[in-house]
Amino acid sequence: MSLSNSPLATTSETGAPLPPPDPAAVAASGQKIRTPWREFWRKFKKQRLAVYAGVFILLLILIAILAPWIVPFDAENFFDYDALNSPPTWTHWFGVDSLGRDIFSRILMGARISLASGFFSVAIGAVIGTVFGLLAGYYEGWWDRIVMRICDVLFAFPGILLAIGIVAILGGGMINVIISVSVFSIPAFARLVRGNTLQLKNLTYIEATRSIGASDTTIMWKHIFPGTISAIVVYFTMRIGTSIITAAGLSFLGLGAQSPTPEWGLMLNEARADMVTSPHVALVPSIAIFLTVLAFNLLGDGLRDALDPKIDQR
Amino acid sequence: MFSFVIKRLLGLIPTLLLVAVLVFLFVHLLPGDPARLAAGPEADDKTVALVRADLGLDKPLPEQFVNFFINAAKGDFGKSIRSKRPVSEEIAARFWPTLWLTIVAMIWAVLFGLIIGISSAVWRNKWPDRLGMTLAVSGISFPAFSLGILLMQVFSVELGWLPTVGDETWRHYILPSLTLGAAVAAVMARFTRSSFIEILQEDFVRTARAKGLTETVVVIKHCLRNALIPVVTMMGLQFGFLLGGSILVEVVFNWPGMGRLLVDAVEMRDYPIIQAEILLFSLEFIFINLVVDVLYAVINPSIRFK
Numbered sequence: 001m002s003l004s005n006s007p008l009a010t011t012s013e014t015g016a017p018l019p020p021p022d023p024a025a026v027a028a029s030g031q032k033i034r035t036p037w038r039e040f041w042r043k044f045k046k047q048r049l050a051v052y053a054g055v056f057i058l059l060l061i062l063i064a065i066l067a068p069w070i071v072p073f074d075a076e077n078f079f080d081y082d083a084l085n086s087p088p089t090w091t092h093w094f095g096v097d098s099l100g101r102d103i104f105s106r107i108l109m110g111a112r113i114s115l116a117s118g119f120f121s122v123a124i125g126a127v128i129g130t131v132f133g134l135l136a137g138y139y140e141g142w143w144d145r146i147v148m149r150i151c152d153v154l155f156a157f158p159g160i161l162l163a164i165g166i167v168a169i170l171g172g173g174m175i176n177v178i179i180s181v182s183v184f185s186i187p188a189f190a191r192l193v194r195g196n197t198l199q200l201k202n203l204t205y206i207e208a209t210r211s212i213g214a215s216d217t218t219i220m221w222k223h224i225f226p227g228t229i230s231a232i233v234v235y236f237t238m239r240i241g242t243s244i245i246t247a248a249g250l251s252f253l254g255l256g257a258q259s260p261t262p263e264w265g266l267m268l269n270e271a272r273a274d275m276v277t278s279p280h281v282a283l284v285p286s287i288a289i290f291l292t293v294l295a296f297n298l299l300g301d302g303l304r305d306a307l308d309p310k311i312d313q314r
Numbered sequence: 315m316f317s318f319v320i321k322r323l324l325g326l327i328p329t330l331l332l333v334a335v336l337v338f339l340f341v342h343l344l345p346g347d348p349a350r351l352a353a354g355p356e357a358d359d360k361t362v363a364l365v366r367a368d369l370g371l372d373k374p375l376p377e378q379f380v381n382f383f384i385n386a387a388k389g390d391f392g393k394s395i396r397s398k399r400p401v402s403e404e405i406a407a408r409f410w411p412t413l414w415l416t417i418v419a420m421i422w423a424v425l426f427g428l429i430i431g432i433s434s435a436v437w438r439n440k441w442p443d444r445l446g447m448t449l450a451v452s453g454i455s456f457p458a459f460s461l462g463i464l465l466m467q468v469f470s471v472e473l474g475w476l477p478t479v480g481d482e483t484w485r486h487y488i489l490p491s492l493t494l495g496a497a498v499a500a501v502m503a504r505f506t507r508s509s510f511i512e513i514l515q516e517d518f519v520r521t522a523r524a525k526g527l528t529e530t531v532v533v534i535k536h537c538l539r540n541a542l543i544p545v546v547t548m549m550g551l552q553f554g555f556l557l558g559g560s561i562l563v564e565v566v567f568n569w570p571g572m573g574r575l576l577v578d579a580v581e582m583r584d585y586p587i588i589q590a591e592i593l594l595f596s597l598e599f600i601f602i603n604l605v606v607d608v609l610y611a612v613i614n615p616s617i618r619f620k
Contacts, residue, residue, distance in 0.1 A: 149332065153329055158554040160559070161592060164580055169343050253562065253565060275471070276467075279467055290455055290460070294455035
């Protein structure tokens with residue numbers, strides 16, 4: 001960092017003006033302007049595992065988008081009756097299930113469902129939770145007490161129990177699974193954002209903003225909300241893993257996706273009957289869920305370390 | 315200490331009330347008419363009206379709520395639609411297997427979590443840390459239901475060491491509790507590690523080392539108690555996770571507990587059972603958190619006087 005922009009540094013101790021800084025010299029010395037984005041990237045790329053996890057997730061998203069065009073067989077309606085429960089072969093890369101369906105194709109199509117259920121359920125929870133958290137933290141008072149009490153009650157139900165209760169009301173199917181899983185993300189985001197808002201709103205820059213006459217809405221959205229984004233992003237990433245597991249768990253229990261949908265949890269449930277003779281049918285969706293969730297958790301860990309100002313100033 | 319417990323109990327009342335209201339409203343949020351569901355698909359309008367009066371569903375909502383509350387306090391949740399037996403009887407038979415399973419899972423999850431977390435913190439960035447944290451992040455990412463299926467395949471089917479289903483002997487508890495506790499052990503290990511790393515940098519640790527204590531005494535005697543405070547809080551939060559996880563694990567291992575009953579009830583649309591179970595699970599969770607709060611006060615005396 002060059003001090004030459006500061007008025008104090010324009011004259012030396014002898015009173016003679018300093019020569020203007022040479023931009024070429026600054027560039028040559030390897031000094032870059034430290035934007036928050038660059039700072040984040042510098043720290044993030046040190047986290048090897050998180051970078052690999054991020055690349056894996058990007059690939060997975062790409063595969064999920066392209067799945068209908070790249071699957072070798074129809075995931076739901078192609079039946080290879082000569083290869084029932086066959087282990088992996090050159091034609092069927094991940095083997096065949098008990099009905100003769102190609103597991104590789106089903107896994108690819110299932111990636112769409114799992115990623116979508118993970119992402120959308122957390123997104124719904126994050127949006128609602130953030131709005132409530134911002135309002136609760138900013139206005140405090142009775143509104144804050146009500147929101148936090150509702151959060152306490154939602155926290156009093158174990159997540160999957162709440163989801164099962166909501167599925168019992170709404171009925172099965174992936175859309176209802178996404179809604180029910182999103183509900184228990186709401187209190188977590190609300191608390192997180194409320195905590196951050198309480199800290200931020202007492203800082204000088206907020207006072208300054210208010211003194212020039214900014215409205216509450218402007219202060220909340222333009223000045224407080226950006227300060228909470230990094231915490232939201234970290235939590236969002238970590239939450240996706242949990243939500244994918246919960247959604248797959250509901251389908252595993254028979255309360256989510258219905259046969260013949262190639263949902264990973266449902267595939268695992270259907271494979272249980274033939275576990276003894278052909279364990280690969282259960283193993284493949286297990287590994288798929290594990291790797292996907294692992295990638296989100298590793299990425300979340302990496303993001304947390306890169307975005308937390310307390311960690312490393314090297 | 316006594317007044318602390320009383321204060322905590324009083325603080326629970328609003329939460330309990332809200333939980334009761336939610337569980338009560340649950341039946342009214344359901345699609346369709348609960349009276350028609352209870353009467354069965356072939357019942358005519360007259361029978362449905364009779365059933366409605368019998369269930370008290372024709373009374374105004376506030377009165378229904380008061381009745382529900384009084385009956386629930388007496389342990390009366392009506393009759394199961396499927397088996398026609400009282401809900402309290404159905405659940406009583408299933409309550410203990412689930413509670414034991416979660417407690418066993420919690421005990422070993424805390425034990426393993428503490429050991430892995432402490433060794434990771436003490437040997438930070440060395441191989442025990444890397445191994446422990448790899449195990450931990452895998453444990454968080456592995457869904458309980460697939461872990462259960464795989465463990466059962468390896469230890470019960472392939473090796474034949476352990477029984478597959480049922481809850482008769484202690485050997486039946488090994489696989490389900492391992493499956494259930496794995497994720498919690500992983501969370502505990504990560505949490506203990508970060509809390510221990512902070513404590514190892516405290517001044518009192520340096521003092522303890524400076525006066526010539528061995529590293530074992532420093533870690534076990536001086537650090538452990540301080541590190542336990544956040545860990546105990548975490549334990550309470552994780553108990554809810556265990557209760558929820560038990561639903562999945564019970565289905566995998568065909569465990570005769572509340573979780574399997576709940577899943578069957580949802581499939582059969584057996585609403586009185588679902589209602590009672592949701593209430594019971596929440597009460598159990600709230601109660602465990604109270605116990606954790608008290609434990610917390612035992613470990614950290616300064617909390618009691620706040």
